Amino acid sequence: MQFIDLGAQQARIKDKLDTRIQGVLAHGKYIMGPEVKELEAGLSEFCGARHVLGCANGTDALQLALMALGVGQGDAVFCPSFTFAATAEVVPATGAVPVFVDVDPRTFNIDVSSLERAIEHAKANGLRPTAVIPVDLFGLAADYTAIEAIAAAEGLKILGDSAQGFGATYKGRTTGAIGDIATTSFFPAKPLGCYGDGGAVFTNDDDYAALLESLRVHGKGNDKYDNVRIGLNSRLDTLQAAILLEKLAVYGDEIEARQKVAERYSTELRELVEVPLVPEGQKSVWAQYTLKLRNGQSRTAVQSALSDAGVPSVVYYPMPLHMQTAYKEFPCDPSGLKTSEDLSHRVLSLPMHPYLSADDQGRVIDALKSALQAAVA
Numbered sequence: 437m438q439f440i441d442l443g444a445q446q447a448r449i450k451d452k453l454d455t456r457i458q459g460v461l462a463h464g465k466y467i468m469g470p471e472v473k474e475l476e477a478g479l480s481e482f483c484g485a486r487h488v489l490g491c492a493n494g495t496d497a498l499q500l501a502l503m504a505l506g507v508g509q510g511d512a513v514f515c516p517s518f519t520f521a522a523t524a525e526v527v528p529a530t531g532a533v534p535v536f537v538d539v540d541p542r543t544f545n546i547d548v549s550s551l552e553r554a555i556e557h558a559k560a561n562g563l564r565p566t567a568v569i570p571v572d573l574f575g576l577a578a579d580y581t582a583i584e585a586i587a588a589a590e591g592l593k594i595l596g597d598s599a600q601g602f603g604a605t606y607k608g609r610t611t612g613a614i615g616d617i618a619t620t621s622f623f624p625a626k627p628l629g630c631y632g633d634g635g636a637v638f639t640n641d642d643d644y645a646a647l648l649e650s651l652r653v654h655g656k657g658n659d660k661y662d663n664v665r666i667g668l669n670s671r672l673d674t675l676q677a678a679i680l681l682e683k684l685a686v687y688g689d690e691i692e693a694r695q696k697v698a699e700r701y702s703t704e705l706r707e708l709v710e711v712p713l714v715p716e717g718q719k720s721v722w723a724q725y726t727l728k729l730r731n732g733q734s735r736t737a738v739q740s741a742l743s744d745a746g747v748p749s750v751v752y753y754p755m756p757l758h759m760q761t762a763y764k765e766f767p768c769d770p771s772g773l774k775t776s777e778d779l780s781h782r783v784l785s786l787p788m789h790p791y792l793s794a795d796d797q798g799r800v801i802d803a804l805k806s807a808l809q810a811a812v813a
């Protein structure tokens with residue numbers, strides 16, 4: 437059994453992928469070919485964002501977004517600590533300071549009371565609160581209504597990091613179309629992944645879109661030999677766009693298949709562990725199915741028993757960012773980031789992908805049940 441089975445998806449759409457790839461080899465427009473525009477239009481239709489720009493990866497997408505928002509020296513950018521490093525990594529590169537915020541113990545996403553404390557702390561330390569990067573962790577959208585209220589009151593821009601959550605629904609909206617700018621990653625293991633590196637930036641704002649268009653091609657003006665600002669070289673390869681077009685065609689269907697896996701896990705495991713919460717009015721794209729072990733349930737013992745039963749499991753994330761060597765000197769919510777720290781000791785992610793068979797789901801559930809019995813301290 438695989439943790440994420442990309443082979444099963446490939447088998448489903450193999451002929452279509454082959455045709456698309458041959459099409460690119462035939463026209464030879466490897467950089468910014470017609471498939472890039474076609475994909476951008478498809479992504480725009482899927483989530484409802486007015487502008488979509490492909491780029492080289494999800495980390496560049498965040499960096500391009502911060503550059504378009506004009507974030508720089510003296511600015512504070514608020515990030516959750518319980519996330520992948522890329523969320524915060526892009527901030528110091530702009531000259532701004534990442535300020536770490538705690539997460540909600542049930543959704544794993546930004547805790548707005550911690551955000552408010554972190555904003556006050558940043559101001560008291562002479563920083564200008566400029567932007568917040570909510571992360572749609574494990575496929576579940578952050579609590580955008582609450583974040584939007586704080587952002588409006590404080591004049592913060594919202595940059596949604598939807599690397600794991602593109603296509604999730606939140607109170608009638610879809611991630612990608614939420615926030616001043618949103619970003620995603622097409623890293624192969626993400627819910628919508630390509631066969632290499634790739635990413636995209638989304639916005640409803642025409643001015644940001646024009647800036648992003650320039651920034652991704654060396655800060656171009658009329659053409660790439662007319663350089664009007666400092667930019668990046670960050671384009672999505674035509675071949676990756678061609679592959680993504682066929683993956684996007686089945687993505688809606690795959691999101692539904694992921695719901696079924698998650699529902700079965702939660703129904704059968706609810707009594708034994710803390711299963712992930714999806715608040716009313718939301719739908720996760722289940723990048724990960726992440727449960728929390730209870731006190732006395734040893735994660736090391738559970739993982740090794742699962743592994744003996746042939747069931748892979750992964751810990752996302754074993755250490756929150758504010759404790760990492762590279763990030764520990766940056767400011768945090770002064771009340772501490774207790775939930776991020778607690779989660780790092782208790783979370784465990786189970787195999788999750790749209791093609792996980794009913795038999796394999798049963799094997800995961802049975803293996804976890806026996807692992808928990810064996811692992812009671």
Ligand SMILES: *Cc1c(COP(=O)(O)O)cnc(C)c1O
Nearest residue numbers: 493494495520522523599621623
């Ligand atoms: C994967 C990921 C990124 C970065 O994406 P890359 O395409 O690997 O650069 C950013 N943020 C989060 C939350 C991610 O999971």
